Every structure is written in structure tokens, then in C-alpha cells.
Amino acid sequence: MLQIEDLSTHFFTSDGVVRAVDNLSCxxxxxEALGIVGESGCGKSVTSLSVMxxxxxxxxxxxxxxxxxxxxxLLSLSEREMRAIRGNEISMIFQEPMTxxxxxxxxxxxxxxxxxxxxxxxxxxxxxxxxxxLRLVQIPEPEQRMREYPHQLSGGMRQRVMxxxxxxxxxxxxxxxxxxxxxxxxxxxxxxxxxxxxxxxxGTAVVLITHDLGVVAETCQRVIxxxxxxxxxxxxxxxxxxxxxxxxxxxxMASMPHLHRGQSHGQRLKEIPGMVPSLLDPPPGCRFAGRCxxxxxxxxxxxxxxVEREPRHFVACWYPGPEGExxx
Amino acid sequence: MSALLEVSDLKKHYVLGGGLFxxxxxxxxxxxxxxxxxxxxETLGLVGESGCGKSTTAKMILRLIEPTEGSIVIDGEDIxxxxxxxxxxxxxxxxxxxxxPYSSLNPRMRAGDIVAEPLRNFGMDKDEVRxxxxxxxxxxxxxxxxxxxxxxxxxxxxRQRLGIARALALGPKLIVCDEPVSxxxxxxxxxxxxxxxxxxxxxxxxxxxxxxDLAVVEHISHxxxxxxxxxxxxxxxxETLFSDPRHPYTQALLSAAPSAHPRExxxxxxxxxxxxxxxxxxSGCPFRTRCPxxxxxxxxxxxxxxxxxxxxxxACHLR
Numbered sequence: 001m002l003q004i005e006d007l008s009t010h011f012f013t014s015d016g017v018v019r020a021v022d023n024l025s026c027x028x029x030x031x032e033a034l035g036i037v038g039e040s041g042c043g044k045s046v047t048s049l050s051v052m053x054x055x056x057x058x059x060x061x062x063x064x065x066x067x068x069x070x071x072x073x074l075l076s077l078s079e080r081e082m083r084a085i086r087g088n089e090i091s092m093i094f095q096e097p098m099t100x101x102x103x104x105x106x107x108x109x110x111x112x113x114x115x116x117x118x119x120x121x122x123x124x125x126x127x128x129x130x131x132x133x134l135r136l137v138q139i140p141e142p143e144q145r146m147r148e149y150p151h152q153l154s155g156g157m158r159q160r161v162m163x164x165x166x167x168x169x170x171x172x173x174x175x176x177x178x179x180x181x182x183x184x185x186x187x188x189x190x191x192x193x194x195x196x197x198x199x200x201x202x203g204t205a206v207v208l209i210t211h212d213l214g215v216v217a218e219t220c221q222r223v224i225x226x227x228x229x230x231x232x233x234x235x236x237x238x239x240x241x242x243x244x245x246x247x248x249x250x251x252x253m254a255s256m257p258h259l260h261r262g263q264s265h266g267q268r269l270k271e272i273p274g275m276v277p278s279l280l281d282p283p284p285g286c287r288f289a290g291r292c293x294x295x296x297x298x299x300x301x302x303x304x305x306x307v308e309r310e311p312r313h314f315v316a317c318w319y320p321g322p323e324g325e326x327x328x
Numbered sequence: 329m330s331a332l333l334e335v336s337d338l339k340k341h342y343v344l345g346g347g348l349f350x351x352x353x354x355x356x357x358x359x360x361x362x363x364x365x366x367x368x369x370e371t372l373g374l375v376g377e378s379g380c381g382k383s384t385t386a387k388m389i390l391r392l393i394e395p396t397e398g399s400i401v402i403d404g405e406d407i408x409x410x411x412x413x414x415x416x417x418x419x420x421x422x423x424x425x426x427x428x429p430y431s432s433l434n435p436r437m438r439a440g441d442i443v444a445e446p447l448r449n450f451g452m453d454k455d456e457v458r459x460x461x462x463x464x465x466x467x468x469x470x471x472x473x474x475x476x477x478x479x480x481x482x483x484x485x486x487r488q489r490l491g492i493a494r495a496l497a498l499g500p501k502l503i504v505c506d507e508p509v510s511x512x513x514x515x516x517x518x519x520x521x522x523x524x525x526x527x528x529x530x531x532x533x534x535x536x537x538x539x540x541d542l543a544v545v546e547h548i549s550h551x552x553x554x555x556x557x558x559x560x561x562x563x564x565x566x567e568t569l570f571s572d573p574r575h576p577y578t579q580a581l582l583s584a585a586p587s588a589h590p591r592e593x594x595x596x597x598x599x600x601x602x603x604x605x606x607x608x609x610x611s612g613c614p615f616r617t618r619c620p621x622x623x624x625x626x627x628x629x630x631x632x633x634x635x636x637x638x639x640x641x642x643a644c645h646l647r
Contacts, residue, residue: 039513140601154602155378184377184540186599189584193598211514214586237590255518257547258588260570268522269547272515275483 108146373549440475
């Protein structure tokens with residue numbers, strides 16, 4: 001459905017070129033949920049903005065690569081053609097629903113705006129569709145809510161409205177950028193359940209961008225782990241959690257405290273020493289080399305290619321493998 | 329066991345509206361009768377969702393927010409009635425670390441001065457201050473030459489280390505940690521949590537650890553209190569609370585946390601709706617509007633926090 005190849009998005013700042021996304025390739029099929037995980041600054045959000053062609057330019061620019069939606073190259077479309085795709089064939093949900101909704105327009109007018117922009121329908125039909133969407137995302141008293149403004153709704157309700165807008169035109173691809181990060185856990189559980197339900201019912205391809213491996217475990221079938229602008233590992237979700245092959249993925253999993261694991265109290269968490277390198281002047285070889293226990297001179301000098309080590313399990317590392325047993 | 333901190337029936341009410349011609353006054357009970365104690369060297373985790381009053385409770389313990397009612401006894405002395413001077417002296421014993429390490433550090437001060445300020449305030453002389461700052465930087469894992477840097481030159485994790493160094497400066501007995509790791513990336517979060525647990529072992533500091541991340545709280549706490557709409561609904565030992573939660577809200581909260589593995593699909597208690605506004609709480613039990621087991625009787629009275637055995641206390645009519 002959506003195919004990204006060799007995408008590089010760079011930001012040209014006065015301090016130099018920031019390689020926010022570097023040679024990223026991935027694809028999502030209809031009805032599939034792909035998770036993109038990584039820490040802040042790893043390029044996951046820039047990837048999603050690149051797909052929507054919403055990277056601010058200048059300073060940002062997609063310097064290389066193709067993005068295809070059902071075979072059509074999005075990067076060669078005119079801005080006008082792209083507008084017909086945004087919110088229609090590809091929708092996006094952002095982290096902070098308050099800043100992505102217009103505070104001075106009612107919920108109803110924001111929903112009908114999207115519908116009327118992309119569908120040749122009358123006002124009444126758009127209104128009916130909007131109410132139906134609000135009902136679909138389980139907002140109580142939808143007719144009443146249509147007249148209300150974003151500030152009158154709670155965070156969870158606002159995110160439901162965003163989901164209603166995103167799904168209003170039956171998109172083929174939904175990009176959700178940290179959709180539940182600003183929400184409480186009980187509300188997060190509601191929203192994730194709602195998104196999975198809609199995705200299954202409508203067969204939408206979903207790209208879920210998050211820093212939370214738990215959210216990925218809940219909702220995705222396939223995962224990409226990004227580090228400092230590059231894809232370091234890609235696998236089916238169960239394989240990734242069973243046998244993470246990249247030392248960064250392993251470190252990430254080990255550094256998270258888990259519920260009910262019966263860790264004895266005061267047991268130290270595993271740390272990943274150091275911090276993410278600057279993308280302004282990234283190290284020449286593997287970008288994780290500086291923090292990696294396995295790193296050798298080769299890692300610092302040569303960039304490891306992405307290799308399929310196990311069926312459908314790709315990893316970019318010179319010394320991949322489960323912890324303890326390294327394969328050359 | 330003599331408690332280091334003993335909080336009894338702590339309340340914070342805000343008055344909304346009012347004025348001469350305004351609407352009639354309403355009261356918003358942000359914190360409505362919270363009691364707990366912390367022993368020396370112990371960590372009490374305080375969890376709950378946004379708006380439940382956990383941060384307000386934390387800030388009242390340092391009187392950064394003045395309590396409306398209730399007592400806060402630290403080392404046998406009730407600080408809720410102390411004058412400004414006496415309170416300032418008491419702050420040697422109680423310090424705080426904030427969620428956002430950037431907005432809690434003065435951007436125009438050098439890192440070394442930020443850590444030195446509390447020492448100077450308490451009259452330490454120059455050489456002692458320099459030596460103490462150097463040892464604090466070393467202890468929290470910051471390089472000695474970083475003392476000359478400004479906060480914007482640090483990463484999020486380093487800023488939080490700086491916040492910890494400042495809190496440690498005066499050798500406090502209790503540090504209130506208000507969401508100290510929730511703004512940090514996972515890999516850095518682990519570094520800061522480890523630093524906090526190491527410091528506790530070494531120096532015997534007690535923590536009041538406020539957070540919304542249940543896994544972090546389970547990892548770091550000895551005892552855990554769960555808050556909902558300004559009240560504690562359940563408080564127990566870490567093992568007891570996480571392995572056998574009794575209050576329906578605790579159960580829902582634990583089951584809502586994302587699982588750690590895709591195959592670990594759990595039975596979810598999905599709560600419907602949002603938490604009610606503390607400005608217009610439901611009558612009786614504050615949780616009854618979302619509670620899966622609520623009965624008509626729950627609307628009658630606010631359930632008191634009562635002993636359930638094994639050091640567990642719970643506020644529910646039905647359990």
C-alpha cells in the first residue's frame with residue numbers, strides 16, 4: 001500500500017546539515033499495522049512528516065528516495081494534488097490533540113470541513129457523516145458534541161475527535177504519531193483499542209510511531225527500530241520481542257522496567273551508557289558504536305548494511321545476535 | 329517505627345469564581361484528605377492519572393503550595409504552621425526534583441552555581457562550597473568541567489542529574505521526586521532511576537516518588553499509594569499492591585498498562601469515560617461513575633480508607 005524507498009530527509013541549518021532520516025526503506029500493506037519505535041531525535045516523526053510532505057522547507061528537504069502510495073510517487077505530485085491526498089487517502093493523528101484541532105472552530109465544522117473538502121456531498125450529508133463518525137469513535141451524545149469546541153472536551157475526547165477526522169474519508173493509510181503519549185493509561189488503553197478496532201473493520205494500513213515498546217506490542221504486527229536517523233532492525237513483532245538481534249534494541253528492552261516481573265527491589269536496570277550522537281556530525285560507521293558494548297574498530301569505520309539474518313528479520317549490525325551469543 | 333514524614337488529612341481546596349457580583353463560589357478539592365507516612369530510607373510511590381492531585385500533594389510537603397488543612401510532620405515537627413524563616417531552615421531536610429529539568433533550572437546560571445546556591449544560602453564558605461560541588465558532580469555522574477556550562481548545553485538526562493545534585497547538596501533526609509523521569513527517553517530513564525536507587529542505598533534518603541508510569545513505580549518503590557480524584561484509594565506494600573490489587577481502580581489501572589510482550593494479551597478492565605472533574609465530583613465514592621462493580625449504595629457516602637490486613641489500606645465500600 002505504502003512503500004518508502006531510500007528516503008533521506010535532511011535539514012540545512014546554519015550549523016550544518018542535520019541528517020534526520022538517512023536511507024530509510026519500509027512498506028505497509030493494507031490492513032497491517034507497522035510500528036516505528038525509537039527515542040527522541042531518531043527520525044521517526046520526520047519520516048511521517050516526509051510521507052505527508054509536511055516537512056518544513058527550508059530548512060528541511062527530502063534529498064533522496066521515493067514514497068509510493070499504491071504505486072503513485074507522492075514526491076513528484078504537485079502541492080495541489082498532494083492536498084487531495086492528505087486527509088483523504090493518507091490521514092495523520094498527532095500527539096497533542098489540542099494543538100492539532102482549531103480552537104475557534106466547533107468540532108462539527110472541523111469534521112465536515114474534511115469531509116466536504118474531499119467528497120462531493122451536501123452540507124446535510126456531511127453533517128450526517130460527521131455524526132456517524134463521532135458515534136463510531138464512541139463519543140457520547142454526538143449531536144451535542146458537534147456544536148462544542150475543543151477546549152470543552154477532555155484530552156481523550158479530543159483524541160477521539162482527531163481519530164474521527166482521520167477516518168472520515170476512509171483513508172488507505174493512517175499515520176499515528178505518538179497518538180497516546182499525552183494521555184493517561186486508562187485512556188490510552190481505550191484509544192488503542194478503538195484504533196485497532198477501526199483498523200480491522202476498515203482495513204486501513206496503519207503506521208504507528210511511538211517511543212513506547214509496550215504500545216507496539218499491543219497494536220502492531222511489524223516493527224521498525226530506528227536509531228539516529230537510520231533503521232537498525234525490522235521484524236515481525238513477536239520475533240522482535242522474542243529475539244532482538246541489534247544491541248540497541250536489546251538495550252532498549254532491558255532498560256525498561258516491566259510490570260509484574262518480580263524483579264527484586266533495588267535491582268539495577270540495565271543502562272545504555274552515553275547518549276544519542278548529534279545528527280549534525282554523525283560518526284562515520286555505525287551510529288550506535290559509541291554506546292555499544294560489542295563495538296570494534298570496524299563498527300566505528302564502516303556502516304553496517306541491513307541484512308536479513310532470519311526470515312523477515314532484518315538487522316543493521318556487524319555483530320548481531322541475541323545477547324551472549326554473537327554471530328560474526 | 330518512627331516515621332520521617334507523617335502526613336495527616338492533608339487538603340488543598342481552591343475557590344473558583346466568586347467575587348462581589350460573580351457566580352456563587354465553588355470549591356475545587358484538588359487534594360481531599362490524604363494521609364500517609366514515610367520511614368527513613370523508604371520510597372513511597374504515588375501513582376494516579378492527571379488531575380488526581382499527586383503533584384499537588386508532593387508540592388504541599390515542601391509548602392510550595394500551602395495546604396488548606398491537615399498536618400505535615402517531618403522528624404516530629406509539624407511544618408504546616410512554621411513561619412517563613414523556620415520553614416527555610418527545614419528545607420535542608422526536604423528537597424524536590426521536578427519533572428521538566430529544563431524549566432526548573434535557571435537558564436542564566438552556570439551549572440556549578442546552581443548546585444552551589446543552596447550551600448551558599450546556608451552559609452558554607454567558598455572553598456567548602458567548591459569541594460562539595462565537585463564531589464556532588466562526581467556523585468551524579470557529571471564531568472567536573474561541566475560546572476562552567478549553562479543548562480541549555482546539557483541533554484535532558486544530564487539536566488536531571490544536575491537537578492538531583494542540587495537536591496542532594498544539603499544532605500536532605502527526604503527528596504520529593506515529582507515525575508522525575510517521565511520527560512526522559514527510555515535508555516536515559518534507566519540511568520536516572522539507577523542513580524536514584526544507588527543514592528538511596530548509599531545515603532539512606534527517603535523518596536516520595538510521584539509518577540504515572542506504573543512499571544517505574546513498581547521498580548523503585550517499597551510501598552505504593554494510588555490516588556484518584558484527590559484521595560488515596562489504596563495503599564500497600566509494593567508486592568501486595570502489584571500482585572493482588574484490591575481496589576477496582578487499582579485493578580483497572582494495572583490492567584490498562586501496555587503489556588511487555590505481544591503474546592502477553594491480558595484481560596483488560598476497560599474503564600469507560602474520563603475521570604470526572606474535581607470541580608464537580610460525584611457524590612459518595614469518587615470512583616463510582618467509572619467503577620465496574622459500583623452499586624447504588626456507593627453514591628451515599630465517601631468510603632473511608634480502612635485497614636485490610638497486611639499493611640494494606642483501601643477506600644471501597646464493596647471490597
